[in-house]
Amino acid sequence: MELLNTLVFLFDSTIRLSVPLLLAALAGLYSERSGVFDIGLEGKMLAGAFAAGAAAAVYSSAWAGMAAAIAVSVFLALVHGFASITHRGNQIVAGVAINFIAAGSTIILGQAWFLQGGRTPSVGSDARFGAIHLPLADAIAEIPLIGRLYSDLISGHSMITYAAFLMVPFTWWVLFRTRFGLRLRAVGENPAAVDTAGISVAWLRYRAVICTGILTGIAGTYLALAQNAGFVKDMTAGRGFIALAALIFAKWRPVPVMFACLLFGFLDALSIRIQGTVFPLVGQIPVQFMQALPYILTVVLLAGFVGRAIPPRAGGVPYMKER
Amino acid sequence: MADAAIELRGIDKSFGAVHANRNVSLKIPAGTIHGIVGENGAGKSTLMSILYGFYQADRGEIYIHGQQAAILTPNDAIGRGIGMVHQHFMLVHNFTVLENIILGAEGGPLLNPSVAKARAELERLERDYGLNVDPEAVIEDLPVGLQQRVEILKALFRGAEILILDEPTGVLTPAEADHLFRILRCLRQEGKTIVLITHKLREIMAVTDNVSVMRQGSLMATRRTSETTPEELAELMVGRRVLLRVEKGEAKPGELLLSVRNLSVRDSRGVTMVDDVSFDVRAGEIVGIAGVAGNGQTELLETIAGIRKALFGTVTLNGRPVDLTGEADPGDLRKRGIAHVPEDRHNMGLVLAFEESENAILGYHRQKRYLKGPFLDTEAIRQDALEKIRKYDIRPPDPRLKTAKFSGGISKRSCFRASWSRILKYSSSASRRAEWMLAPSSSSTSV
Numbered sequence: 068m069e070l071l072n073t074l075v076f077l078f079d080s081t082i083r084l085s086v087p088l089l090l091a092a093l094a095g096l097y098s099e100r101s102g103v104f105d106i107g108l109e110g111k112m113l114a115g116a117f118a119a120g121a122a123a124a125v126y127s128s129a130w131a132g133m134a135a136a137i138a139v140s141v142f143l144a145l146v147h148g149f150a151s152i153t154h155r156g157n158q159i160v161a162g163v164a165i166n167f168i169a170a171g172s173t174i175i176l177g178q179a180w181f182l183q184g185g186r187t188p189s190v191g192s193d194a195r196f197g198a199i200h201l202p203l204a205d206a207i208a209e210i211p212l213i214g215r216l217y218s219d220l221i222s223g224h225s226m227i228t229y230a231a232f233l234m235v236p237f238t239w240w241v242l243f244r245t246r247f248g249l250r251l252r253a254v255g256e257n258p259a260a261v262d263t264a265g266i267s268v269a270w271l272r273y274r275a276v277i278c279t280g281i282l283t284g285i286a287g288t289y290l291a292l293a294q295n296a297g298f299v300k301d302m303t304a305g306r307g308f309i310a311l312a313a314l315i316f317a318k319w320r321p322v323p324v325m326f327a328c329l330l331f332g333f334l335d336a337l338s339i340r341i342q343g344t345v346f347p348l349v350g351q352i353p354v355q356f357m358q359a360l361p362y363i364l365t366v367v368l369l370a371g372f373v374g375r376a377i378p379p380r381a382g383g384v385p386y387m388k389e390r
Numbered sequence: 391m392a393d394a395a396i397e398l399r400g401i402d403k404s405f406g407a408v409h410a411n412r413n414v415s416l417k418i419p420a421g422t423i424h425g426i427v428g429e430n431g432a433g434k435s436t437l438m439s440i441l442y443g444f445y446q447a448d449r450g451e452i453y454i455h456g457q458q459a460a461i462l463t464p465n466d467a468i469g470r471g472i473g474m475v476h477q478h479f480m481l482v483h484n485f486t487v488l489e490n491i492i493l494g495a496e497g498g499p500l501l502n503p504s505v506a507k508a509r510a511e512l513e514r515l516e517r518d519y520g521l522n523v524d525p526e527a528v529i530e531d532l533p534v535g536l537q538q539r540v541e542i543l544k545a546l547f548r549g550a551e552i553l554i555l556d557e558p559t560g561v562l563t564p565a566e567a568d569h570l571f572r573i574l575r576c577l578r579q580e581g582k583t584i585v586l587i588t589h590k591l592r593e594i595m596a597v598t599d600n601v602s603v604m605r606q607g608s609l610m611a612t613r614r615t616s617e618t619t620p621e622e623l624a625e626l627m628v629g630r631r632v633l634l635r636v637e638k639g640e641a642k643p644g645e646l647l648l649s650v651r652n653l654s655v656r657d658s659r660g661v662t663m664v665d666d667v668s669f670d671v672r673a674g675e676i677v678g679i680a681g682v683a684g685n686g687q688t689e690l691l692e693t694i695a696g697i698r699k700a701l702f703g704t705v706t707l708n709g710r711p712v713d714l715t716g717e718a719d720p721g722d723l724r725k726r727g728i729a730h731v732p733e734d735r736h737n738m739g740l741v742l743a744f745e746e747s748e749n750a751i752l753g754y755h756r757q758k759r760y761l762k763g764p765f766l767d768t769e770a771i772r773q774d775a776l777e778k779i780r781k782y783d784i785r786p787p788d789p790r791l792k793t794a795k796f797s798g799g800i801s802k803r804s805c806f807r808a809s810w811s812r813i814l815k816y817s818s819s820a821s822r823r824a825e826w827m828l829a830p831s832s833s834s835t836s837v
Contacts, residue, residue: 246496246504253482253493260480263444264494264544265465380483388444 071212075219077336082224083294085332086231087112087286087303091310092317092324093231093238094282098144100242100319101275102255102381106162107147108283109307110169115140115287117173120187120298121180123194123291132194132292137284143169144280145273152272155385166307174300185300187291196225196293225293227285234282238321251275255379258386268386283307305362312365318376334361393455395420395552395583396441401450403436407791410436411447412607418600420455423574423584425594425615428604429627434587435477437604438554441585442474443467454552468495473545477556479537481529488512488525491544508547515546519576535566542573553577554585559593571597589627591620603627644673646709648694653703653714655689663689667703695730696720697738724753740793747775747789 091108098105115136123132143165150161174185181187204222207214242248250271254261258268290306291298309331317323338357345351369376396418403411410433418424428434440447443461452459454470461467467474481490488508496504509525516522521539529537538558545553555574559567574584574597586598594601595615602612603626610626624632648671655664663686671677679687692698693714694705700714707726720730732738740749751760751771760771775789 244501246499246501249489249493249496249501253485253489256482256484257480259478260482260490260493263442263464263474263476263480265463265468266494 071215073340075215077333077340079220080336080339081329081333082220082228083332084335085328086228087289087294087306088310088313088328088331089231089325090227090234090282090286090289091307092314092328093234093321094279094286095311095314096238096319096321096324097251097275097278097282099314099382100255100379101251101272102258102379102384102386103148103151103272103276104158104162104378104383105147105276105279106159106311107143107165107169107307108279108310109303109305110162110166111140111143111280111283112287112290112307113166113173113301113303114143114169115284116291116302117169117177117187117287117298118284119288120190120291120295121177123190124181124188124297127190127194129194129196129292132190133196133285133288136288136291137281140284140287141277141280144276144283148273148276151385152269152276155387158383158385170301173298177298177300187298189296190292191296194292195296196227196288198223199226199229225289227289227293230285231289232325235321235325242321247274252379255381258381259388262386262388272386309361309365312369315376315378316365316368319379331361331365334364393420394418394453395455396585397453397456398437398441399451399453401437401440401447401452403433403440403445403447405436407788409607411440414450414604414607414609416602416609416612418583418585420583421578421581422599423578423586423597425586425588425598425601426604427589427591427594427601427623427627429589431606432604432627433607434604435556438474438556438585438587441467442472442554468548468550471549471551472554473548473550473552474554475538475541475545475556475558477558477560479534479541481537481540483528483530485529486525487523487527487529487532487540487543490529490540491525491547495548511547512543515543518580519546519573521546521573534561535563535569538562538570539573550582552583552585554587556587557589558586559588559590567593591623594623595620605629641675643675647671647673647707649706650694651704651706653690653693653705654701655686655693655698656701657689662701664693664700691730692732695728696723697730721753742793744793745790746779746784746793747771749793750775750778750789 091112094111095105095108118139119132119136121132122135123129126132147158147161147165150156150164151158177183177185177187199222201217201222204218208218240248242252250261250266254266254268254271254275261271262268286306287303290302295302310328313327313331314324317327338360341352342354342357343351394417396416398414398416401411401414403409412433414433414437426434426437436445439445441452441461443464443466446462452461454472459466459470461470461472464474482493485493488505491512492501492504492508497507498504512525521543523532523536523539523543527536529540532540538561542553558570562570571593574586577584586593588594598615600612601615601618601623603610603623605627613622621632650670651668653664653667654662657663665686667690669677679690681687689698693700696712696714697720703714705712705714707723707728710726712723712726724730741752744752748771751757751774754760755766760767760774762770772789776787778784779787779789
């Protein structure tokens with residue numbers, strides 16, 4: 068029973084921790100599949116989180132928070148698009164710029180508006196995306212194992228969590244079963260083929276980065292209004308980059324992206340769980356090591372275990388008509 | 391003359407300093423195969439790209455079936471029944487044939503119904519024109535001949551009545567080319583109008599009804615194919631009398647210069663591309679290596695040039711061994727007299743963002759004649775480039791022009807000549823060192 072409790076607790080936090088990664092990684096998938104590399108997921112998520120925290124505090128509404136987060140994040144995505152699609156700038160530089168702008172401006176605006184050292188005021192439960200209790204969760208909670216799993220693991224998450232996991236099959240469907248998806252995949256591989264087929268490369272890529280903006284906005288909302296009760300400075304803490312790693316690790320495919328994010332989420336959960344635990348032989352594992360573990364694993368996985376991850380062929384290259 | 395499917399009036403187009411099309415007017419009757427010939431850089435591809443809406447003409451008008459047409463995007467062209475098969479195929483390499491064909495002409499936001507409809511339409515097209523391709527095959531697994539067929543199907547699927555083919559046979563074997571011509575004749579029978587851009591006179595004579603000749607951006611003449619001769623066309627193409635038969639003196643092979651023994655090469659995927667190849671080359675010889683692209687010629691030449699590592703085998707250059715299985719250094723081999731004109735000149739031969747003069751010395755930039763102390767002697771480099779431009783007729787004659795602006799054939803020539811002049815120099819030098827040109831022949835010009 069002790070073991071089951073531990074496992075349920077562990078997997079429950081795995082799900083919670085992997086949601087922002089999953090949303091950000093799926094966000095990156097749209098952009099990168101269209102041939103626009105996006106290293107600015109982190110910045111867009113952070114700006115989204117700030118906007119969510121600020122709007123939710125002012126209007127006392129979680130939905131206002133999400134709307135603001137999506138608006139801000141889509142705006143930044145469009146800036147990225149304007150620089151790298153319209154002006155054919157370097158996509159990595161544009162992405163880094165967005166990260167810096169987000170990191171700096173959220174603190175400055177937060178201090179100027181709310182005077183709490185860069186935080187946004189804590190919001191009440193009505194301005195947060197609280198836990199949803201699925202039907203029958205209490206009724207079958209007494210059934211051993213299945214009841215436990217259903218009521219503690221599946222039920223009791225925020226709405227965004229369910230939406231994030233539903234986004235996985237939805238993204239797969241969009242990518243492989245719709246006209247938009249076909250064109251999106253084509254423009255990331257050979258934009259000239261798309262251009263000669265009479266489709267606008269720029270407009271297609273803009274739509275892709277807008278999708279990215281919407282999803283990073285939701286990821287930011289999750290951090291500020293589901294995991295927390297407001298914005299805290301630098302609250303993304305590198306999740307945008309881990310999401311990018313998960314995206315590469317999953318070779319830009321939606322379902323593997325989900326498993327990669329769950330793996331990284333699990334490592335995060337594990338590091339929290341075994342803090343302070345004394346192990347035979349090794350003794351207590353330093354907190355710092357456990358916190359570094361997801362990052363170390365990212366490096367190890369990407370360096371050796373994934374095999375060759377072939378990115379979309381036209382990724383990172385601005386499209387120019389050739390003679 | 392029948393109703394004109396296409397009429398161009400006074401088309402003019404410049405790319406910066408390059409005047410690609412000069413006041414071109416042309417009528418193409420419906421239901422015919424019309425050839426457009428010209429040397430590399432004569433402006434054939436540009437003209438057709440304008441017709442397809444890929445570029446806009448600076449001046450001039452386009453009429454399709456007698457109606458003036460504003461073709462600003464490929465969509466406008468497709469809407470007017472114009473389809474184009476580009477020289478470099480516009481296919482998505484990891485898509486299936488079917489996905490490539492419906493791309494841009496899906497017919498609905500969801501794929502499943504479009505795919506089902508396309509499959510039926512494709513079967514009809516395959517039946518009508520004998521264009522058989524497996525719709526589920528992935529493009530990168532198909533040989534180029536079939537990839538080209540997919541391009542033609544793509545155009546027909548969009549309802550093309552006018553089909554433009556840009557240098558369609560460059561990548562094909564003679565048998566594949568003949569098959570293509572059978573398809574084209576079949577399409578003509580169905581009433582389609584076909585424009586064939588090429589620089590190969592054999593093809594013009596074999597398949598076209600009428601032929602137009604372009605030279606330096608201008609349209610020189612239009613002839614009925616039955617009333618003209620290859621000699622006349624060649625003369626119109628280059629502007630002077632040409633001997634189509636190459637006057638070849640008896641080769642006088644001299645001493646043994648290059649000797650390749652049991653050379654085997656594997657590519658990055660571990661596939662054996664060159665398998666136990668041995669041959670000798672003597673001084674004063676031109677040795678051709680024949681084969682369809684992708685059968686190891688590139689790998690063979692790259693290995694001898696020191697770019698690729700050999701699995702095993704020995705190469706002797708001028709009596710001294712070259713260690714190709716270890717770290718052969720292309721720079722060192724260049725000093726020993728080998729020059730390599732790569733097949734993919736955009737990626738390997740030239741730096742497109744460089745000026746012509748800079749590209750001309752690349753790889754030879756350590757020679758004293760280009761240096762002033764530790765620095766490059768820009769003046770000497772420009773002079774040197776000007777000399778080569780004159781000698782080898784590189785157009786436009788501007789050593790400071792960015793290489794990206796040269797047309798395909800010219801950029802090859804400039805890359806080729808850059809190495810060539812080196813060879814001339816070496817052959818006149820007292821040391822009588824080996825002079826080696828490795829030039830892939832698969833895409834070379836033939837008149």
